Amino acid sequence: QKEVEQDPGPLSVPEGAIVSLNCTYSNSAFQYFMWYRQYSRKGPELLMYTYSSGNKEDGRFTAQVDKSSKYISLFIRDSQPSDSATYLCARVDSSYKLIFGSGTRLLVRP
Amino acid sequence: DVKVTQSSRYLVKRTGEKVFLECVQDMDHENMFWYRQDPGLGLRLIYFSYDVKMKEKGDIPEGYSVSREKKERFSLILESASTNQTSMYLCASRAQGEAGGYTFGSGTRLTVV
Numbered sequence: 001q002k003e004v005e006q007d008p009g010p011l012s013v014p015e016g017a018i019v020s021l022n023c024t025y026s027n028s029a030f031q032y033f034m035w036y037r038q039y040s041r042k043g044p045e046l047l048m049y050t051y052s053s054g055n056k057e058d059g060r061f062t063a064q065v066d067k068s069s070k071y072i073s074l075f076i077r078d079s080q081p082s083d084s085a086t087y088l089c090a091r092v093d094s095s096y097k098l099i100f101g102s103g104t105r106l107l108v109r110p
Numbered sequence: 111d112v113k114v115t116q117s118s119r120y121l122v123k124r125t126g127e128k129v130f131l132e133c134v135q136d137m138d139h140e141n142m143f144w145y146r147q148d149p150g151l152g153l154r155l156i157y158f159s160y161d162v163k164m165k166e167k168g169d170i171p172e173g174y175s176v177s178r179e180k181k182e183r184f185s186l187i188l189e190s191a192s193t194n195q196t197s198m199y200l201c202a203s204r205a206q207g208e209a210g211g212y213t214f215g216s217g218t219r220l221t222v223v
Contacts, residue, residue, distance in 0.1 A: 008150060034211050043114075043200055043214030044153075088152065096204075097143075097168075098212060102152035 003027055004091050006101035014109050019076040023089035023101050028070065032092035035063055035074045037085045038103065044088055048074070079108045113137075114215040116201050122221045129188040131218050133201030139213075140206035142184035144168075144176065146197040147217070153200065159184055160206070191222045 005024045013019055025033075031052045036044035050056045050063045050072075057063075062075040072089050086105045090098040117132040135142065140161045145153040145168075155168030157176040165176050173195060177185040184203075188195055198219050202212035 006152075036211070041119075041217075041219075043202075043216045045214065046211035049211060097155065097158065098153075100145075100153040102150055 002101075003099050004089060004101040006089060006104050008102055008104060010105040010107055012107045012109060013079055015079060015081060017079050017108070019074075019079050019083070019106060019108075021074040021076075021087050021089075021104050021106070023072040025070050025072065025091050027091065027093075028067070031065070031067065033063070033065055033072050034090045034092065034098065035061075036088040036090065036100075038088060039085045047087075076106075079106075081108050081110050084108050114201055114203050114213050116199075116215040116218050118218050119216065120219050120221075122223060123188075123191050125192060125222055127188075127191045127222075129191050129220065129222075131186040131188075131199055131201075131220070133184045133186070133203075133215055134182050135184075135203040135213070136182065137203060137205070137213065138181065139203035140181070141204045142178065143202040143204075143212065144174075144184065144186045145200045145202065146170070146195075147200055148197050156186065188220075191220075193222050196220060196222045 034049040035047040037047045038044040048063045053067045060077045064073040086103040088103045089101045114135045143158040144156045159178040175187045201215040204212045
């Protein structure tokens with residue numbers, strides 16, 4: 001089992017929809033998670049990070065961690081075509097290295 | 111604006127060639143990383159360096175080596191390129207002791223023919 005699992009998609013939604021992107025993780029040792037966004041032919045850029053359980057909000061984006069089910073979610077409200085990208089979740093390990101999921105490709109249709 | 115710069119966006123090399131991928135950061139970061147990214151496999155860590163002249167193997171170091179002679183520069187070397195090393199290569203850096211995110215370069219798409 002991979003340490004961080006993501007559905008690869010693609011996920012296609014109409015503009016304005018609420019998007020839910022999800023990851024599961026298997027190692028509970030260090031509860032620090034990140035979401036990266038990667039546009040085509042670009043490197044990943046940090047979107048949000050969250051520690052332990054609960055929600056963290058930043059504009060249209062909300063990151064959520066459910067420790068009991070080992071589930072990480074990213075919600076995008078009022079999605080825009082410019083949100084079309086691949087979204088990568090990552091877990092920080094005990095030596096502060098990042099362990100990435102394989103990414104979910106999102107397409108927001110105008 | 112902080113930057114991680116990878117010297118080439120696209121490279122085509124022949125099987126058996128020695129290939130150098132260069133990465134430079136201007137943020138005075140101690141930690142630097144090399145990943146490869148393949149469809150369905152995500153980002154896999156090849157090598158990383160906590161500081162100058164230090165290097166550690168990541169998850170898939172076979173067929174690769176690295177060099178960190180100066181703090182700002184981290185080079186990935188393919189000793190004898192093979193077709194299964196065709197991939198997107200991403201360099202990243204991070205300040206020492208910071209649990210926060212990495213800053214990535216734009217990547218080098220390497221094709222080995």
